[in-house]
Amino acid sequence: MDLKNSTILITGGTSGIGLELVKQLTEQGAKILATGRNAEALNETKKRFPNTAFFQSDVSDPRDIKSLFVQVTQQFPELNVIINNAGEMRLLDAQDTGKGLEDMTREIDVNLSGTIQMVHQFLPHLIAQPHAAIVNVSSAIAFMAYSSAPVYSASKAGVHAYTQALRLQLSKTSVKVIELIPPGVNTNLQNDWLLQPNPAQMMDVDKLVNVAVKGLKNDSPEIRPFLVSLIKFLSRAIPGQLIKFGHREFEKFQQLNNNK
Numbered sequence: 637m638d639l640k641n642s643t644i645l646i647t648g649g650t651s652g653i654g655l656e657l658v659k660q661l662t663e664q665g666a667k668i669l670a671t672g673r674n675a676e677a678l679n680e681t682k683k684r685f686p687n688t689a690f691f692q693s694d695v696s697d698p699r700d701i702k703s704l705f706v707q708v709t710q711q712f713p714e715l716n717v718i719i720n721n722a723g724e725m726r727l728l729d730a731q732d733t734g735k736g737l738e739d740m741t742r743e744i745d746v747n748l749s750g751t752i753q754m755v756h757q758f759l760p761h762l763i764a765q766p767h768a769a770i771v772n773v774s775s776a777i778a779f780m781a782y783s784s785a786p787v788y789s790a791s792k793a794g795v796h797a798y799t800q801a802l803r804l805q806l807s808k809t810s811v812k813v814i815e816l817i818p819p820g821v822n823t824n825l826q827n828d829w830l831l832q833p834n835p836a837q838m839m840d841v842d843k844l845v846n847v848a849v850k851g852l853k854n855d856s857p858e859i860r861p862f863l864v865s866l867i868k869f870l871s872r873a874i875p876g877q878l879i880k881f882g883h884r885e886f887e888k889f890q891q892l893n894n895n896k
Contacts, residue, residue, distance in 0.1 A: 638664035648722030650677040747791035819862030
């Protein structure tokens with residue numbers, strides 16, 4: 637992928653992986669557009685990256701996606717890459733009755749439905765470009781269900797399967813389909829968790845995005861750090877043991893959740 641001559645839309649671009657993508661892809665010379673839900677966060681990020689175009693938009697709302705499409709394609713008809721990065725992850729206990737039915741599907745609405753709807757909305761525009769790409773951000777948890785985050789696990793497994801199917805469907809078009817598969821990454825995604833992860837077991841966000849940029853340049857269908865490749869291998873070799881290892885964290889979380 638020729639990043640320098642690309643116009644790239646990044647969802648969830650005001651924090652975490654999205655913010656680092658804005659930074660490093662700007663350094664590559666790409667024209668960057670980014671979305672976020674929070675107006676204050678958008679304004680603060682705009683101060684850091686004055687040459688980036690920011691749009692307030694929520695990928696869990698189809699009306700926002702339609703409005704975003706109109707604004708972006710009118711202002712930047714040369715748009716040729718979308719990165720579906722916006723995501724949410726919560727630790728949830730299925731036996732906790734404090735969550736309403738609508739609230740239980742939040743990760744599905746943002747991570748999976750948001751990705752699918754963004755692709756559906758922007759695909760006709762991207763197909764019309766001589767060179768284009770769709771980048772979907774999934775997770776290593778797509779290969780290893782994480783019992784502490786059951787809905788997140790389901791959403792990212794869905795993103796992985798959807799991306800594979802989409803790649804096959806678009807194989808004869810000008811649109812490349814790429815999956816970015818992070819391991820655990822030190823970002824603000826975990827700020828509200830009762831049980832905080834061990835930072836030493838997480839990847840620094842700048843290192844992850846550095847891997848991502850190299851993968852984009854090489855048009856790699858799956859971009860994954862070594863740790864993710866290892867998890868993918870172990871998920872096939874010893875699936876039961878791997879899931880049980882992660883389940884230890886749930887037992888700690890459940891105790892904290894019951895005592896709050």
